[in-house]
Amino acid sequence: MGVPEGEPDPGLFGPASVTWQLHSDPVMWIGGVRALYLQALHPRAVRGVMQNSDFRADAWGRLMRTAAFVGTVTYAAAPAAERAGARVRGIHRRLRAVDPATGEGYRVDEPALLLWVHCAEIGSYLDVARRSGLTIPDAYADAYLREQRTAARLVGLDPATVPGDTAALAAYFAGVAPELAATPEAADVDDFLRRPPVSALLVPARRLLWRRVAGLAYATLPPIAHELYGRPAPPPAVVDRRLRATAALLRAVPAGLRWRLPPRNILKAMDRLGPTSRPSPSTLVRTAAILDESGDKATGNSHE
Structure with a gap:
């Protein structure tokens, strides 16, 4: 269904959606790092990245582009979100990778690989959000x-x-688990995330801030990931306490200040839709719209 003439475009999700509320929380950055750790354990998926880019030289850029894409898809008007998707599909359509064990070539946009990347990402966002203290009942998840x-x-x-x-x-992750492996490419991703290259001036910040973020992201991974990477994690209850404490610190930074950082997707959305569109993850239970069994949005706003 399109947007009535003269009314502002709420985008693909809109302020009544769970996505609108959830993606504004700063703990999503920890979820994004967790997703990178998890995605790297699928051999074909991680080789597709490594064989088509200089991950070590541009890992920060890749992380920021992913965040920008998620922000655009979540908060931009529908045409901008559709254009962002078309760009991503166009890039992936041209990329190929090779399995070094068999010499088999394959496309990086194989549905199975796209599905793994998608599920690892949204599963990480949801897992970290729930464990960080946000109240997200099963129906909202x-x-x-x-x-x-x-x-x-x-x-x-x-x-x-x-x-x-x-x-x-959960059934998807259980089914794909036998395909996961600790490849040399996964080890490269792990090494980067633990000790990303920075200038000498930023080494203290890496030690003080990044190590905590990356360590928490790793600790929230499922047990099979810890086994494959070869490093244990604290008990889940300990991880949850640390995650909630870190999330409290991140949320203490005023949202208006955080949202001023480029590309300012949330502020642009509020300019377009008005102050009542302001996302508030802490009130998710009161504001998120539950979808019906068919998956149609409660607002009736659908672009699929």
Whole structure:
């Protein structure tokens, strides 16, 4: 359904969605790092990255581009989000990789690889958000996963093939687990995330801030990831306490200040839709819209 003439475009999700609220929380950065750790354990997926880019030279740029894409898809008007998706699909369509063990060539936009990247990302966002202290009942978690089928469509997936609730997502991860492995490429990603190259002036900040963020992201990974990477993690209860404490510090920074950082997606959305569109993850239970069984948005606003 399109947007009535004269009314501001709420985008692909809109202020009534779980996505709108959840993606504004600063703990999403920890979820993003967790996703990188998890994504790197799929051999074909990580080789597709490593063989088509200089990950070590541009890892920061890759992380920022991913964050910018998520922000655009979440908060921009629908045409801008669709254009962002078309750009991503166009890039992926041209890329190929080779399995060094068999010599087999393959496309990096194979549906199975796109699905892994998508599920690792949204699963990480949701897991970190819930464990960081946000109140997200199961129904809202399921609503978020159904909404994210729209994001999956933008990168080239058939939404019907994408897990739309937490049970389906758990079943997907259980099914793909035998394919995961600790490859040399995964070790490179791990090494970068633990000790990213920075200038001498930023080494103290890396030790004080980044080590905590990356360490927490790693600790929140599922046990199979810890086994493959070969490093243990504290008990889940300890991890959750540390995550909640870190999240409290991040949330203590005024949202208006955080949102002023480029590309200012949230402030642009509020300019477009008005102050009532301001996202507030802490009030997610009161403001998020529950999707019905068919996955249609409660607002009736659909671009699929």
